[in-house]
Amino acid sequence: MSYQIELRHLTYFNVLAEELHFRKAAERLFISQPGLTRQIRQLETLFGASLFERGKRFVKLTDAGRFLKTETDILFSQLDYIRVQLKKIGEGKRAALRVGFIGSAAQTVIPDILYRLNRKHPDIDVSLNELPNDAQVTALLENKLDFGFVRQQQAPAGLSLQKISEEPFALVVPDKHPVHTKNFRSLRQFEKENFVLFGRDYSNDYYQLVMSIFSDCNFIPRVHYQTVNALTIFKLVEKGMGVAIVPASLKKGYDIPVRFIELNRIPQRSQLSLLWNPASRNPGIGALLELVR
Amino acid sequence: MSYQIELRHLTYFNVLAEELHFRKAAERLFISQPGLTRQIRQLETLFGASLFERGKRFVKLTDAGRFLKTETDILFSQLDYIRVQLKKIGEGKRAALRVGFIGSAAQTVIPDILYRLNRKHPDIDVSLNELPNDAQVTALLENKLDFGFVRQQQAPAGLSLQKISEEPFALVVPDKHPVHTKNFRSLRQFEKENFVLFGRDYSNDYYQLVMSIFSDCNFIPRVHYQTVNALTIFKLVEKGMGVAIVPASLKKGYDIPVRFIELNRIPQRSQLSLLWNPASRNPGIGALLELVR
DNA sequence: ATAATTAATAACTATGAGTTATCAGATAGA
DNA sequence: TCTATCTGATAACTCATAGTTATTAATTAT
Numbered sequence: 075m076s077y078q079i080e081l082r083h084l085t086y087f088n089v090l091a092e093e094l095h096f097r098k099a100a101e102r103l104f105i106s107q108p109g110l111t112r113q114i115r116q117l118e119t120l121f122g123a124s125l126f127e128r129g130k131r132f133v134k135l136t137d138a139g140r141f142l143k144t145e146t147d148i149l150f151s152q153l154d155y156i157r158v159q160l161k162k163i164g165e166g167k168r169a170a171l172r173v174g175f176i177g178s179a180a181q182t183v184i185p186d187i188l189y190r191l192n193r194k195h196p197d198i199d200v201s202l203n204e205l206p207n208d209a210q211v212t213a214l215l216e217n218k219l220d221f222g223f224v225r226q227q228q229a230p231a232g233l234s235l236q237k238i239s240e241e242p243f244a245l246v247v248p249d250k251h252p253v254h255t256k257n258f259r260s261l262r263q264f265e266k267e268n269f270v271l272f273g274r275d276y277s278n279d280y281y282q283l284v285m286s287i288f289s290d291c292n293f294i295p296r297v298h299y300q301t302v303n304a305l306t307i308f309k310l311v312e313k314g315m316g317v318a319i320v321p322a323s324l325k326k327g328y329d330i331p332v333r334f335i336e337l338n339r340i341p342q343r344s345q346l347s348l349l350w351n352p353a354s355r356n357p358g359i360g361a362l363l364e365l366v367r
Numbered sequence: 368m369s370y371q372i373e374l375r376h377l378t379y380f381n382v383l384a385e386e387l388h389f390r391k392a393a394e395r396l397f398i399s400q401p402g403l404t405r406q407i408r409q410l411e412t413l414f415g416a417s418l419f420e421r422g423k424r425f426v427k428l429t430d431a432g433r434f435l436k437t438e439t440d441i442l443f444s445q446l447d448y449i450r451v452q453l454k455k456i457g458e459g460k461r462a463a464l465r466v467g468f469i470g471s472a473a474q475t476v477i478p479d480i481l482y483r484l485n486r487k488h489p490d491i492d493v494s495l496n497e498l499p500n501d502a503q504v505t506a507l508l509e510n511k512l513d514f515g516f517v518r519q520q521q522a523p524a525g526l527s528l529q530k531i532s533e534e535p536f537a538l539v540v541p542d543k544h545p546v547h548t549k550n551f552r553s554l555r556q557f558e559k560e561n562f563v564l565f566g567r568d569y570s571n572d573y574y575q576l577v578m579s580i581f582s583d584c585n586f587i588p589r590v591h592y593q594t595v596n597a598l599t600i601f602k603l604v605e606k607g608m609g610v611a612i613v614p615a616s617l618k619k620g621y622d623i624p625v626r627f628i629e630l631n632r633i634p635q636r637s638q639l640s641l642l643w644n645p646a647s648r649n650p651g652i653g654a655l656l657e658l659v660r
Numbered sequence: 661a662t663a664a665t666t667a668a669t670a671a672c673t674a675t676g677a678g679t680t681a682t683c684a685g686a687t688a689g690a
Numbered sequence: 691t692c693t694a695t696c697t698g699a700t701a702a703c704t705c706a707t708a709g710t711t712a713t714t715a716a717t718t719a720t
Binding site for chain 3: 691692693694695696697698699700701702703704705706707708709710711712713714715716717718719720
């Protein structure tokens with residue numbers, strides 16, 4: 075009568091909370107249904123709260139159960155994280171850094187930073203992950219990521235931000251477009267054109283920044299194709315599907331017959347920032363921060 | 368050979384990490400020493416990392432062990448938190464809010480807010496805890512607290528801040544002091560006096576704000592007594608030990624023969640803020656935030 | 661009616677946590 | 691140098707309980 079809560083209970087609970095079916099959950103756990111029934115009941119007495127409502131032909135979560143589900147999800151993801159870090163440390167590494175980055179930043183800054191990090195701290199393992207801006211924010215908050223390279227200026231609630239670099243935007247037009255750097259005056263010259271832009275899901279912050287360029291000129295662009303890949307955007311521009319606005323540095327590294335017109339006179343600039351969770355206890359966080367500051 | 372990590376392992380590990388002595392740890396756990404030895408070794412194989420270095424007459428943590436210790440500490444505190452919340456929810460409550468507050472704010476705002484919260488959400492339990500400013504910040508980051516009422520303007524990294532109220536500072540002088548509201552001109556009139564102030568450990572942010580009042584007048588005050596209790600400060604002022612600077616609202620609720628001179632013309636004002644961790648999943652957070660906004 | 665689901669119950673079995681007894685090495689004292 | 695004492699590891703046990711099979715009771719579908 076005085077046993078303890080074990081991870082086993084929580085694992086079983088977690089699966090049952092997903093299946094909402096004792097037999098199926100038991101199957102998924104490779105145990106028998108009565109075994110599961112008993113462990114779940116134990117868990118309920120141990121917590122002093124009923125977690126499932128058992129109808130005659132259905133099982134569903136109570137409020138308490140719903141709460142516990144989100145908590146155990148987090149708990150297990152933390153355990154996974156502990157396992158990974160521990161393995162690394164056991165192998166003599168200091169830490170494993172999970173770095174996210176936005177595709178358009180891969181060209182320049184990130185390789186350099188990571189190269190310097192590796193030279194200074196060879197005992198820190200880095201895993202890279204290309205992710206949209208907002209996905210990085212969520213991943214950081216859920217401790218699925220240690221660092222994120224994003225295109226945005228403000229730190230979202232709960233995260234810290236360090237500015238890495240800043241650059242002007244550039245218009246991307248087809249090679250034989252009548253407008254070029256010399257005769258470019260204003261975006262209004264493109265009032266009749268389609269615009270090919272990064273989608274809102276790439277980064278809401280970034281999207282709004284680009285949109286503010288248009289609203290400063292007092293016109294609403296016709297946006298036809300939204301995509302998250304820089305190369306795709308260039309291809310679309312090349313084929314005459316429209317013109318694009320991208321961070322100027324993107325011109326490096328691609329060999330597509332398109333022309334870049336830097337927007338040096340507008341106040342909007344694209345900022346690349348490093349995001350991280352100040353609550354994180356990853357022993358490698360300090361090392362990277364020290365490097366970029 | 369294919370068992371799983373259980374909380375038992377982590378509990379044992381945690382105690383051993385504190386005792387660094389198998390027999391003593393086993394004693395504290397009410398199990399035998401060989402049993403502990405075996406469980407720890409299991410944990411080490413399961414994690415694939417050695418956690419303790421066993422010398423002939425000593426046991427100490429490896430790097431991996433040190434890392435795991437901080438992680439399990441957090442893990443167990445989360446489990447405690449889950450237990451508490453689950454108990455509450457099981458009893459039909461929505462949540463339990465752990466609210467911290469700084470002593471000098473108890474008089475006015477907090478009772479009002481909590482009264483309204485309770486009337487609107489009787490299913491939310493609130494526990495109150497008087498804590499210094501900085502202790503609240505740490506507690507919030509460690510998820511030992513859901514809300515903190517603090518005297519500071521900026522949100523510390525990782526926390527969100529909502530301004531609650533703002534008020535001028537006031538000078539507190541003995542009843543028969545020559546300076547009073549009518550003939551008060553500048554703080555420089557007190558250049559020769561001692562100042563009784565809240566200590567730096569009450570809140571660094573607050574301390575610097577008060578100090579900036581002095582530096583704006585270009586003088587360094589002679590601070591003789593530092594204390595964290597408003598009543599103590601008033602008593603010291605009454606006894607002629609010096610004058611004080613406190614948030615003006617503190618004059619309510621105390622009956623001490625001291626005189627308050629409101630500093631309405633200086634830019635510094637004392638701001639009471641609500642702090643919380645945006646990463647917190649406490650279901651009661653939204654309710655209180657809604658109320659104060 | 662009958663068959664097919666569901667979860668709960670009862671009685672079992674066997675795994676492995678925890679036990680006792682002992683060992684091997686180290687230190688310290690006489 | 692011989693003991694006495696302390697350490698954690700090892701070996702062989704036993705017993706509590708997780709997980710088993712078989713069954714029931716109650717529901718729904720045919």
